[in-house]
Amino acid sequence: MSDTRFDILAMGDAMVDVIAPASEEFLAEHKLPRGSMQLLSPEAADKLYDAMGVAEEHSGGSAANTMAGVAAMGGKVAFIGQVADDQFGRIFRHDLHALGVHFDTPPIPGPPPTGRCLILVTPDGQRTMNTAPGASHELVASQLDPQLIRDSAVLYLEGYLFGPEKPRAAMMEAIDIAHGANRKVAFTLSESVCIAERRDPFIDMIQGGGVDLLFCNGEEARVLTGAPSAEAAMAQLGDHVPLMVVTDGPNGAMAATSGETVRIDAAPVDKVVDTTGAGDLFAAGFLFAHCRGAGLEKSLQTGAIAAAEVISHYGARPEADLKELISV
Amino acid sequence: MSDTRFDILAMGDAMVDVIAPASEEFLAEHKLPRGSMQLLSPEAADKLYDAMGVAEEHSGGSAANTMAGVAAMGGKVAFIGQVADDQFGRIFRHDLHALGVHFDTPPIPGPPPTGRCLILVTPDGQRTMNTAPGASHELVASQLDPQLIRDSAVLYLEGYLFGPEKPRAAMMEAIDIAHGANRKVAFTLSESVCIAERRDPFIDMIQGGGVDLLFCNGEEARVLTGAPSAEAAMAQLGDHVPLMVVTDGPNGAMAATSGETVRIDAAPVDKVVDTTGAGDLFAAGFLFAHCRGAGLEKSLQTGAIAAAEVISHYGARPEADLKELISV
Numbered sequence: 001m002s003d004t005r006f007d008i009l010a011m012g013d014a015m016v017d018v019i020a021p022a023s024e025e026f027l028a029e030h031k032l033p034r035g036s037m038q039l040l041s042p043e044a045a046d047k048l049y050d051a052m053g054v055a056e057e058h059s060g061g062s063a064a065n066t067m068a069g070v071a072a073m074g075g076k077v078a079f080i081g082q083v084a085d086d087q088f089g090r091i092f093r094h095d096l097h098a099l100g101v102h103f104d105t106p107p108i109p110g111p112p113p114t115g116r117c118l119i120l121v122t123p124d125g126q127r128t129m130n131t132a133p134g135a136s137h138e139l140v141a142s143q144l145d146p147q148l149i150r151d152s153a154v155l156y157l158e159g160y161l162f163g164p165e166k167p168r169a170a171m172m173e174a175i176d177i178a179h180g181a182n183r184k185v186a187f188t189l190s191e192s193v194c195i196a197e198r199r200d201p202f203i204d205m206i207q208g209g210g211v212d213l214l215f216c217n218g219e220e221a222r223v224l225t226g227a228p229s230a231e232a233a234m235a236q237l238g239d240h241v242p243l244m245v246v247t248d249g250p251n252g253a254m255a256a257t258s259g260e261t262v263r264i265d266a267a268p269v270d271k272v273v274d275t276t277g278a279g280d281l282f283a284a285g286f287l288f289a290h291c292r293g294a295g296l297e298k299s300l301q302t303g304a305i306a307a308a309e310v311i312s313h314y315g316a317r318p319e320a321d322l323k324e325l326i327s328v
Numbered sequence: 329m330s331d332t333r334f335d336i337l338a339m340g341d342a343m344v345d346v347i348a349p350a351s352e353e354f355l356a357e358h359k360l361p362r363g364s365m366q367l368l369s370p371e372a373a374d375k376l377y378d379a380m381g382v383a384e385e386h387s388g389g390s391a392a393n394t395m396a397g398v399a400a401m402g403g404k405v406a407f408i409g410q411v412a413d414d415q416f417g418r419i420f421r422h423d424l425h426a427l428g429v430h431f432d433t434p435p436i437p438g439p440p441p442t443g444r445c446l447i448l449v450t451p452d453g454q455r456t457m458n459t460a461p462g463a464s465h466e467l468v469a470s471q472l473d474p475q476l477i478r479d480s481a482v483l484y485l486e487g488y489l490f491g492p493e494k495p496r497a498a499m500m501e502a503i504d505i506a507h508g509a510n511r512k513v514a515f516t517l518s519e520s521v522c523i524a525e526r527r528d529p530f531i532d533m534i535q536g537g538g539v540d541l542l543f544c545n546g547e548e549a550r551v552l553t554g555a556p557s558a559e560a561a562m563a564q565l566g567d568h569v570p571l572m573v574v575t576d577g578p579n580g581a582m583a584a585t586s587g588e589t590v591r592i593d594a595a596p597v598d599k600v601v602d603t604t605g606a607g608d609l610f611a612a613g614f615l616f617a618h619c620r621g622a623g624l625e626k627s628l629q630t631g632a633i634a635a636a637e638v639i640s641h642y643g644a645r646p647e648a649d650l651k652e653l654i655s656v
Contacts, residue, residue, distance in 0.1 A: 020426075054396075054426045056643065057385035057419065068382075087415040087441070091385065098348075098382045113415070315384065 004183075005151040006102065007075045007291045011171055012063025012158030013136040014081030014105075015115045016088040017276065019314055020055040022120035027128055034122060037129040037160075037191045045132035048118055057088075058315040059095035060117055061136070062190055063158035065277050065316045069284025069306050071099040072322040075291065078102035078148055080174075082139035082167075084110030089135070095317070105143055108135055125272035125311065131160075139167040141174075149174055150181040153291060154213075156283075159190030159220075162205075163198050175210050188215040188283055192223040199224060206240050213290075214241045215283050217248060245300070247282055253304065255286075255296040262296040267308035277316025281306040289328045302326050332511075333479035334430065335403045335619045339499055340391025340486030341464040342409030342433075343443045344416040345604065347642055348383040350448035355456055362450060365457040365488075365519045373460035376446055385416075386643040387423035388445055389464070390518055391486035393605050393644045397612025397634050399427040400650040403619065406430035406476055408502075410467035410495075412438030417463070423645070433471055436463055453600035453639065464489070469498040477502055478509040481619060482541075484611075487518030487548075490533075491526050503538045516543035516611055520551040527552060534568050541618075542569045543611050545576060573628070575610055581632065583614075583624040590624040595636035605644025609634040617656045630654050 027034050030048060040048065059068075067077045079096055083089030085107040092114060096103040115136035120128045139161065149155060155178040161167040175185050187210070189195060195202055202224055205211070214237060218230030227233035230246075238244060238256060247253045254263040285306035289299035309320050355362050358376060368376065387396075395405045407424055411417030413435040420442060424431040443464035448456045467489070477483060483506040489495045503513050515538070517523060523530055530552055533539070542565060546558030555561035558574075566572060566584060575581045580593040613634035617627035637648050 049422060050425070052426065054387070054423045054645065055419075059382070091383075094377060095382045097378070098380065317382065 004153045005076070006078045006153070008067065008070055008154045008156050008287055009078040009080065009148060009152035010063035010067045010156040010158070011080045011161065011174060013061040013115060013133065013160050014064060014083045014092050015061040015117045015131070015136060016091050017058045017060035017117045017119050017316060018049065018055045019058060019119045019121060019274070019276070020053045022052060022122060024122055027120065027122065032120065032128050032130065034128050035126050037131060037193055040130050040132045042112070042132055045116070045118060045130065048130055052118060052120060056314065057091065058317065059092050060316050061092070062160055062188070062280050063156060064092070064096065065280035066156065066284045066287070067101050068096065068099050068317045069281045069322065070288045071101050072318045073284070073288045073326060073328070074323055075288050078152060080105050080144065080148070082135045082143065083107050083114045084112065084135040086110055086113050088114035088116060108138055110135060112138065119276055121274045121276070121314070125275050127274055127276040129276070133164070136161070137164040137167060139170050141170040144170060144174055146177050149177045150183070152183060154184045154186055154287065156186045156287065157188070159188055159202070160194055162202065163194045168201060172205070175205070184212040185210060186213040186215065186287065187211040188279070189220040189224060192220045195220060195224050199226070206237065209240065211241050213243045213245070215245045215247070215279070217246060221246070245286055247279060253282065253300050255300055260296060262300060264297065264300045264304060267304040269308045269312055272311050274314045275311050277310040278307045280316060281310040281318065285326065292328050294328055298328065302328055332481045333404070334406045334481070336395065336398055336482045336484050336615055337406040337408065337476060337480035338391035338395045338484040338486065339408045339489065339502060341389040341443060341461065341488050342392060342411045342420050343389040343445045343459070343464060344419050345386045345388035345445045345447050345644060346377065346383045347386060347447045347449060347602070347604070348381045350380060350450060352450055355448060355450065360448065360456050360458065362456050363454050365459060365521055368458050368460045370440070370460055370462070373444070373446060373458065376458055380446060380448065384642065385419065386645065387420050388644050389420070390488055390516065390608050391484060392420070392424065393608035394484065394612045394615070395429050396424065396427050396645045397609045397650065398616045399429050400646045401612070401616045401654060401656070402651055403616050406480060408433050408472065408476070410463050410471065411435050411442045412440065412463040414438055414441050416442035416444060436466055438463055440466065447604055449602045449604070449642070453603050455602055455604040457604070461492070465492040465495060467495040467498050469501045472498060472502055474505050477505045478511070480511060482512045482514055482615065484514045484615065485516070487516055487530070488522055490530065491522045496529060500533070503533070512540040513538060514541040514543070514615065515539045516607070517548040517552060520548045523548060523552050527554070534565065537568065539569050541571045541573070543573045543575070543607070545574060549574070573614055575607060581610065581628050583628055588624060590628060592625060592628045592632060595632040597636045597640055600639050602642045603639050605638040606635045608644060609638040609646065613654065620656050622656055626656065630656055
């Protein structure tokens with residue numbers, strides 16, 4: 001892998017997922033568009049939690065899931081994110097450390113408490129996410145360790161955390177530090193809903209050359225650019241981003257540079273149990289292979305394998321031995 | 329079912345299980361006898377948690393698992409147990425309420441925090457439990473709602489909580505209230521290790537006629553009575569307990585009254601994933617069927633079906649629809 005201390009350093013939400021099965025009727029009753037993500041106030045989150053069924057708790061957070069995946073494949077990774085000094089914060093820290101992910105962002109005393117994401121999984125395996133971000137959105141630039149950023153070959157940023165003002169400022173500073181040390185910056189758009197209300201900072205950052213590798217899907221690209229089609233959106237973004245990776249769920253994925261476009265099919269899955277983490281683990285597989293010097297096709301395939309594993313069970317982090325599944 | 333407001337009211341540990349896979353070598357290194365339960369100080373629990381792998385959190389507690397099972401079968405149940413006002417306490421309360429279990433024991437402010445049980449599951453599915461009881465052992469008699477006890481046909485008591493002094497005093501008072509209202513008292517011995525150091529109060533309570541229905545296995549009966557064999561132990565206990573239910577893991581179970589002894593085989597299981605909760609759910613099935621007026625054989629079989637379901641997945645509470653599996 002890279003000759004830096006870490007292959008990848010991620011900045012993202014620090015969350016515990018609270019996962020329960022739910023019926024289509026439950027989603028309709030609570031006006032939750034299936035497959036979506038919404039931000040909830042603490043009160044709304046409590047109300048939804050009271051209504052939902054028996055749950056299990058797993059560490060989550062999109063970019064943290066990605067780092068968990070890269071660590072499980074054997075990569076050297078680190079994470080920056082904000083938890084509070086509470087039980088959920090300790091769960092989050094424990095689970096990253098147990099995988100060998102470097103994570104030492106000091107907790108804040110709270111309130112707000114560590115963030116949680118109420119995830120409702122319908123019988124077809126689709127997840128609907130309801131996020132009470134809590135401490136996660138309190139991440140400020142002064143919590144950054146500049147040396148950690150300089151010591152990592154890739155800085156990987158989660159779009160969810162680029163919406164709120166404080167963590168966005170921290171991310172902008174981290175991008176400057178990374179580029180100042182000649183490191184690459186990868187960014188995932190995360191979700192069209194979190195882009196829609198705050199297009200300008202996303203666009204400014206990308207047009208300003210902030211991103212060397214962009215993960216997105218067609219819908220996110222379209223919402224971000226305002227282009228009439230996903231293709232047009234990707235063409236626009238491609239003018240500013242050297243490498244784009246575009247996922248399309250069960251239809252596969254593609255990677256595009258100025259000189260090359262590669263498409264692959266999705267990896268086969270026996271039964272889709274819970275789609276939470278599919279995009280996160282796709283990014284993990286792609287980043288791991290890419291950092292190892294693999295070509296675009298191999299990197300895409302590694303992403304597809306990691307995504308297929310994570311959607312075959314509850315929770316957004318790998319349970320099988322990813323090292324045995326991939327061949328990078 | 330019964331004409332009381334509740335069929336069964338349980339008193340037991342209020343715990344969140346922290347469940348992770350572990351190797352045989354890990355158990356050996358940390359001197360944890362496989363399949364056992366030990367009580368840990370908060371410091372020892374933190375140390376073990378730091379060492380163990382990526383975990384998932386599920387509500388637990390032996391008698392609480394039993395009530396979750398009875399509720400899932402359609403029984404009217406309630407629970408008394410002590411949590412603290414923290415995130416784990418809210419998980420515990422939520423998951424009981426989501427199943428329709430009545431639970432309104434007021435939380436204590438803490439510290440100590442809500443109890444947790446670090447459960448290590450070896451590849452054969454055997455669980456080794458490491459309990460930091462926390463608030464759970466702070467249950468005191470003044471937290472009891474006497475009317476709730478009088479309103480329940482059966483009071484079900486967990487042996488784990490009969491060890492420590494404060495909750496034991498609360499249980500003794502609850503037994504008096506239940507018997508004073510002409511209710512039945514069921515008791516589970518829980519674990520030989522928790523009996524070994526405190527045989528006298530267990531023996532005194534049982535010999536004093538405190539128990540109408542006793543759940544145990546042969547080893548627990550032997551440790552409790554000091555008899556040379558499980559058979560001799562059961563004969564001794566049978567003098568004081570009108571109905572005994574004795575489980576024997578994969579070898580099945582038996583129920584014995586003064587006039588009748590019935591044995592059954594264990595229910596078939598495709599793959600044992602995690603044995604946590606097997607005894608708890610066996611008790612759930614037996615109690616549910618027994619409260620519905622089923623005979624001993626049918627009650628044992630219902631217990632075996634519920635136990636088989638819970639050991640086929642992670643966590644000590646049913647995931648399948650138990651109503652569909654049983655035929656009471």
